[in-house]
Each structure stands twice: as structure tokens, then as C-alpha cells.
Amino acid sequence: MKITVIGSGYVGLVSGACLAELGNDVVCLDVDPRKIEILNSGGVPIYEPGLDAVIKSNVEAGRLRFTTDVAESVAHGLVQMIAVGTPSGEDGSADLQYVLAAARNIGRTMTEYKVIVDKSTVPVGTAEKVKQAVQEELDKRRIIKSNNAFAPSPSGGGLGRGNAEWDGDFSVVSNPEFLKEGAAIDDFNRPDRIVIGAEDERAIHIMRDMYAPFQRNHDRLIVMDIKSAELTKYAANAMLATRISFMNELANLAERVGADIEHVRKGIGSDQRIGYHFLYAGCGYGGSCFPKDIRALQRTGEEYGLPLKVLEAVEQANHTQKFVLLNKITKRFGEDLKGKHFALWGLAFKPGTDDMREATSRVVMEGLWARGATITAFDPVAMKETRHIYGERADLSYAENSKDALQNADALIIVTEWKAFKSPDFNIIKARLKQPVIFDGRNLFEPANVTALGIEYHGIGREG
Numbered sequence: 001m002k003i004t005v006i007g008s009g010y011v012g013l014v015s016g017a018c019l020a021e022l023g024n025d026v027v028c029l030d031v032d033p034r035k036i037e038i039l040n041s042g043g044v045p046i047y048e049p050g051l052d053a054v055i056k057s058n059v060e061a062g063r064l065r066f067t068t069d070v071a072e073s074v075a076h077g078l079v080q081m082i083a084v085g086t087p088s089g090e091d092g093s094a095d096l097q098y099v100l101a102a103a104r105n106i107g108r109t110m111t112e113y114k115v116i117v118d119k120s121t122v123p124v125g126t127a128e129k130v131k132q133a134v135q136e137e138l139d140k141r142r143i144i145k146s147n148n149a150f151a152p153s154p155s156g157g158g159l160g161r162g163n164a165e166w167d168g169d170f171s172v173v174s175n176p177e178f179l180k181e182g183a184a185i186d187d188f189n190r191p192d193r194i195v196i197g198a199e200d201e202r203a204i205h206i207m208r209d210m211y212a213p214f215q216r217n218h219d220r221l222i223v224m225d226i227k228s229a230e231l232t233k234y235a236a237n238a239m240l241a242t243r244i245s246f247m248n249e250l251a252n253l254a255e256r257v258g259a260d261i262e263h264v265r266k267g268i269g270s271d272q273r274i275g276y277h278f279l280y281a282g283c284g285y286g287g288s289c290f291p292k293d294i295r296a297l298q299r300t301g302e303e304y305g306l307p308l309k310v311l312e313a314v315e316q317a318n319h320t321q322k323f324v325l326l327n328k329i330t331k332r333f334g335e336d337l338k339g340k341h342f343a344l345w346g347l348a349f350k351p352g353t354d355d356m357r358e359a360t361s362r363v364v365m366e367g368l369w370a371r372g373a374t375i376t377a378f379d380p381v382a383m384k385e386t387r388h389i390y391g392e393r394a395d396l397s398y399a400e401n402s403k404d405a406l407q408n409a410d411a412l413i414i415v416t417e418w419k420a421f422k423s424p425d426f427n428i429i430k431a432r433l434k435q436p437v438i439f440d441g442r443n444l445f446e447p448a449n450v451t452a453l454g455i456e457y458h459g460i461g462r463e464g
Contacts, residue, residue, distance in 0.1 A: 001025070001210055004077030006102045008035055008066060010046055010184070010288075011119060011177050012083035017051060018188040020058035022213050028066045029073035039066040047354040047381055050185045074109040079210060081175075082130070083119040092295035094123050103130040107137025112166045115203050117173045121233050121293060123300050127197070127226045131172045138168055171203035174226045176233035181287065182352015194221045197229025234300075237293040238311055243278040244285050245317035251281035251461025252324070261461030262443065281461045283415060283441035284321035286349030286358035291315070322360045325413060325441045326367040328458050332437065333410065338372030343409035343433070345402055346416025346442075347379035347386050354382040356389055360441065361415045369395050378405040380418055406432035417442040426453050 001024045005016035008030035020026040030036050038045045042059075044052045058064035067073055074080065084098035099120055106116060116134065118127055174197030179187045194211050198204045204223055214220050224232075251261040261281045269276035285291070294315050301308040333340055349359035356362065365375055377383065378399040390396060399405035402421065406412060406429060414421060422444050430436045436455040438445075443459045450457040 001079065001206075002077045003027075003079045003081060003210070004029060004073045005081045005083055005119075006073065006105075007082065007084035007098070007120070008032075008039065008045075009083070009085060010048070010181070011179065012081075013039075013044070013046065013055070014048060014051060014179055014184045014188055015081060015083055015119060015177065017054040017058060017064060018185065019210070020061075020064035021054055021189075024063065024210070025076075026058075026064050027073050027076045028064070029068070029070065030066070031068060031070075033068055036066045036068050048184050049182060049352060054185060070105045071109045074106050074114075075111070077114070079115045079117055079206065080106050081117040081119045083177075086120050086122055086292075086296075088292045088295055091299060093299040094121070094292070094296040096122065096126060096129065099126065100129060100133045103133040104137050107134035108141070110134075110138075110170065113169055113171075115171045115173055115206050117175045117207075118230075119175055119177055121176060121289070121296075122174075122230060123234070123296055124227050124230045126230060127172045127174050134170060134172070171198065171200055171206075172226070173198045173203050173207060174229035175207065176229060178233070178236065181355055182350060191220055195229050195232050196221060196223045197226035198223065199226060234293050234297040237290055238297055238314070240278045241285060241290045241294055241318070242310065242314050244280075244282070244290075245314040245321070247279055247281045248284065248321045248324075248460070249317050252321075254461040255463050259461075264461075281443060282321075282417075283325050283360045283460060284318050284363075286322075286360055287353075287355055288357045291318075291358045322363040323367070324460065325360070325364050325415070325439055328439055329364075329368070329411070329413070330371070332439075332458070335371060337368060340373045340410045341408060341434075342368060342373055342375050343399075343405040343407075343412045344375050344377040345379075345405065345412065345414045345421050346418060347377055348382035348416050351416055351418045354379075354385045356382060356385050359415075362389075364413060364415060364441075365390075365396070376405045376407070376409065378402045379416065380420065382416075403428055403432070408432070408434055410434050411437035411439060413439045413441070414444060415441050417444060426450065426455060430455055 003019055003024050003026045005012045005026060005028045008028045012028060016026045016028040035045050044055060082099055082102045084102055086094040086096060086099060089095045099122060106114065116130060118130060176195055191214060194214060196207050208221065211221060250264060254261040254264060265279050268274050269279050294311055298308050298311050347356060347361045349355055368375060374395040376397045376399050378401060383398050412429060412433060438455055438457050440459045443462060447457050447459055447462050
């Protein structure tokens, strides 16, 4: 199948590369020439484990290519998959300018039937706006059915003749993505479910054909109305974020009452109705999805006169949780941290990515700097992104490895749960730190095991 993916960012690149891997002929479009230049030269502009190899193999096989040419990309694909960014606006709503711009580009240049797929995370009602944007562009071109041709565009440029059988129809489909940063290739290739929101059988049939390789073992396709599909993506992320904030609030209570949140987690997670997934206490969630999607869903509720009070609490609880580590540090060392130096393990908002958007590490670092402290940080992949955000500054240095970050630090702060941090040599930690103190924002270690080695340990919800 010929597929066009509009937007060569995180979702677009993963989707395009994985669809090409299945044997499809895929063109990825982006309006950023620099990004396309990187891709055409063999590079990958984002970090995602395994993505570079998938892209390389499919480019070499001729199944995947990249372009900035809108007309070429629209002409190519029967399926036009919109996978552009939807950043938060000032009021928290999803900014649809890039989605609608992509829709208009399709409408301006299409000459045959297309299935236009909303892959970007978008609020309820977006498909209607996309359909309207495409139709407006088609109307501007004055489709003339009698001679099966298009009139010149308002700008005066001829658009050429269309398919003799085409009467100007197209379909808009909602097909939300459920990709986790750091595990996106596996998520795409082994999906729990594939949600399709569509209104006509022709589009549903084409989408079934595109996803047929995933249907051989059991039916993963869930077909529903478009608005339900749009809401499903937000609902999924909202539920996961709610679980995280719920456990973080319980962890804070556990500390007050003298309980251990890890014991509580095992006690409730063993209930099959609850389960263990996303039930870990920590120092708050971040990234590009949960915070943005929670705010966008709240905004949708407000637009329909229905405040979503649970999600308001989820967001507030997460904001508060990002300061828990900083509060523990100032409680231990005082508000004035001039002359204090800290080792920081982990900068990305989660392991498996270099994404620093709304990462807890930023709250911790900025809080320490404001109090006069200095930091040596280490992260396996996110230090380049950190330099991009903060530039070169005297109170931030970077280590080549986690051990070097410890040298002469007053304490170790762990923010990201990279696997490489889970089994450290505690003797080296103790020897290199000025004071053997660990602030563990992800509960990587058993407190009793660490304190038995003469190391002061501060976890989340484990200090009862």
C-alpha cells in the first residue's frame, strides 16, 4: 500500500518506518528542510532505541523515503497520515494549526480519493475540522464533475487533471497512537489494540488492509465512531497519569503515618482489578504526552461546561510531587545551599529517551541553582538535550559516566530510573561522596540494604 506520513517527528518517523517494514511504500513529509536533510543523509533527528536501524534498512530497500515536497507526498499515498505536533496553547488546549495546515495542503493538491488519518493526538471534534479544511480547499478549486477536471487554483496555477472516476470524495479517520517513548518500535509492532474511528465502510476496509499484518494471531482492531476514537487516546493517558498521581499521594501519606509504599503497592497491585502497571511511586511524571493531554482534556471539559475535577487534582498532585526531592534535600541540608555540590543521575523524564520536556530533573536543578548549589549530572542520552536547554553554565557540569558524577558531591540525587543505575557499586558511591547520602526519586533500592552499608537513604514513601 502507498502511504504518506505527514510530519517526521516522533510519531511520524516511528509510524512511517514501521509501516515500511511491513512492506508498504512510504513517503514521510516534513516542512523542516533541516530535518529532511538529516534523514536523507542517514541520520535520525530524534532518539528512540532501534529506530535508526529500521529506518536504514527500509531506505536501503526502497520502501521509505523523505521529502519536503507537499505535492509529491499528497500524490503518493492512498493513505495520508497526519502525525504533526499538537503543542499546548496558552489556555491548555491542543494547538491544531499544524494539523489543519496539513489538511489544507492535502485539499489543495489531491486529485483522487484519499483516506486522511488523524494520527496526532487531537481533541474530540478535530476530524470534523480536518474534513472542513479539506473541503474548503476543494471548493476553492471549483471541482467540475462534468469534464472530470479541476479548475485553476485561485492563485492562477493549474492543478492538472484528476482521476477520471473521482468526484471529489475523501474520508477522514481517527487512528490515535499508543506509543511509549523508549519502547515505540515494539509498541507499534506488537500493539495491545488498534483503534479506528471511521464513518464509512470504504475507509474502514482500507484501514483493515493496512493493519492486516497485526491481525493474524487475534483481532486487535477496534472500530468505533470518530469522536469515541479521539476521546480514547486522551482517556488512556489520563487514566495512567491518575494512577501515578494516586500512588504518589499515597507515598506521601505513607511517610507521614510510618508505612512503606512498596508494601502497599504489592498489596493492592496483586488485586487483578488493579494490577501493577503504572503503580510505582516516584518524583512525578513528565514528557510530551501526559501533561499536555491532561490539560487538553480538561480544556475540552470546560468547553462543554463539564469541569473534570479528578484530572485537575491529578495535575496538581503531579506538580507538587516534582518538588518532593527538592524538599527532602533542603530539609536535610537547609535552604541555603551555597557551597554544596550534588551528583545527579538522570536528566530525561523517563529512561529510553532524551526527552527533557517537563522532566522532574529540571525542577530539581533549577531549585538547587536558586539556592546556590552546583551540580554534576550524568544521563546516558539526555546530556546533549540538557546543554541545548541550559547552555554552558558554571553551576552545571557533566560526567562521562555515573561514577565520575559522584566525585566530591555532598549527596547523590536519582531522578531517572535507567537500568544502569539499578545495581551500582555502593562502596564506590560511599567512597566518592563527601557524605554518604542518597535521594532516590524512583525507589530503585531497598532502604534496609542501603542503610546497612552506612549510607543515609531517602526514598519516596519509604521513610516511615
